[in-house]
Amino acid sequence: MIFRVTFLSVLLASLSLCRAQAQTAETGQQAKPPQPPDSTFRLDVNEVIVPVTVTDDKGHFVANLEQKDFQIFEENKLQKIRTFTHDKSQPVVIGFLLDLSNSSRDHWETYQNAATTLIQNLLTGNANYSGYLIDYAQDAEVAVNTTSDPDALVDRIGHLKPGGGAALYDAIFLACTSRKLMKGEPIEPRRILIIIGDGHDNASGHSQAQAIQLAQRNLVTVYGISTQSFGFTKQGDETLQKLAVETGGRVVYPLGDVYRDTDGFLGHPSDDGNYPLKVGSGGYADAMEAKLNKGVADLLGEVTTQYLLFYLPENPKDKAYRNLRVTVDMPNVKVRARKGYYAAAPGS
Numbered sequence: 001m002i003f004r005v006t007f008l009s010v011l012l013a014s015l016s017l018c019r020a021q022a023q024t025a026e027t028g029q030q031a032k033p034p035q036p037p038d039s040t041f042r043l044d045v046n047e048v049i050v051p052v053t054v055t056d057d058k059g060h061f062v063a064n065l066e067q068k069d070f071q072i073f074e075e076n077k078l079q080k081i082r083t084f085t086h087d088k089s090q091p092v093v094i095g096f097l098l099d100l101s102n103s104s105r106d107h108w109e110t111y112q113n114a115a116t117t118l119i120q121n122l123l124t125g126n127a128n129y130s131g132y133l134i135d136y137a138q139d140a141e142v143a144v145n146t147t148s149d150p151d152a153l154v155d156r157i158g159h160l161k162p163g164g165g166a167a168l169y170d171a172i173f174l175a176c177t178s179r180k181l182m183k184g185e186p187i188e189p190r191r192i193l194i195i196i197g198d199g200h201d202n203a204s205g206h207s208q209a210q211a212i213q214l215a216q217r218n219l220v221t222v223y224g225i226s227t228q229s230f231g232f233t234k235q236g237d238e239t240l241q242k243l244a245v246e247t248g249g250r251v252v253y254p255l256g257d258v259y260r261d262t263d264g265f266l267g268h269p270s271d272d273g274n275y276p277l278k279v280g281s282g283g284y285a286d287a288m289e290a291k292l293n294k295g296v297a298d299l300l301g302e303v304t305t306q307y308l309l310f311y312l313p314e315n316p317k318d319k320a321y322r323n324l325r326v327t328v329d330m331p332n333v334k335v336r337a338r339k340g341y342y343a344a345a346p347g348s
Contacts, residue, residue: 091189099197101166137164165203199236254295
């Protein structure tokens with residue numbers, strides 16, 4: 001299959017982007033490393049790629065759909081799908097963004113185990129799957145650059161310690177601009193970000209809107225495993241949801257029931273017998289780990305079970321941002337796809 005997508009001069013001065021130029025699979029050239037910032041952002045698009053996930057009303061993946069079952073609307077106008085694929089062996093580059101802020105201190109070992117399980121299940125040594133690790137607290141850093149070796153990421157996680165603020169948006173910025181590119185990005189392989197954290201940000205130099213725009217421009221799909229504690233502020237929940245919905249991903253919340261049922265948590269009176277779990281007990285730790293493992297399993301299937309749709313838009317440069325909507329001709333299904341894409345340089 002030949003993909004007719006060429007990404008040139010991926011730049012944005014307002015976000016202080018570093019240039020990241022990637023050649024298409026048609027040229028077969030190796031992607032170039034990030035370059036110094038320039039004054040414009042320009043994305044020439046001949047063919048648009050839209051990763052899509054479809055689940056039934058019970059959350060199970062619908063894996064037997066055909067091209068005729070899908071419709072793509074750009075700015076509410078039906079588009080003709082030119083290419084369709086559902087190949088589970090398609091290459092994927094996965095960024096693992098790990099929250100090292102103070103909110104992770106109490107249950108850090110459990111979060112480490114969940115991240116390790118996720119990495120080991122997605123990066124199995126298969127060259128089609130590669131990943132990188134970005135940790136964020138007061139600052140964000142690329143802790144392990146892009147590799148197909150899971151041991152490099154797992155070893156690094158074992159040496160990390162939480163503490164400080166939360167620079168989540170800066171971590172997304174790094175994922176899109178400052179790590180090694182694989183040949184063929186962003187068309188083949190696809191780009192995925194998985195955030196393991198509570199969604200809070202109190203230290204970034206970039207805003208939520210900038211993070212979302214950058215992810216959309218770089219064809220990144222964002223997923224989240226929320227470590228948000230039941231009963232705390234919903235700000236983090238809203239952030240993770242916004243990032244996921246706008247890019248076609250989703251968020252799982254594995255710990256809500258654990259915290260809800262825990263004696264002594266968030267002002268619950270310590271009255272033995274009223275709550276099934278008690279903070280600090282073995283049952284409490286086991287329940288947290290089990291729930292996080294379930295969240296990991298939920299996302300594993302989703303990352304590897306996406307349909308890819310390609311279409312050629314009309315007047316590709318008449319509007320910077322274009323709204324997308326994907327539907328499936330089937331009752332009682334949920335369709336997840338990115339909400340839009342950038343076809344030309346934004347206005348000044």
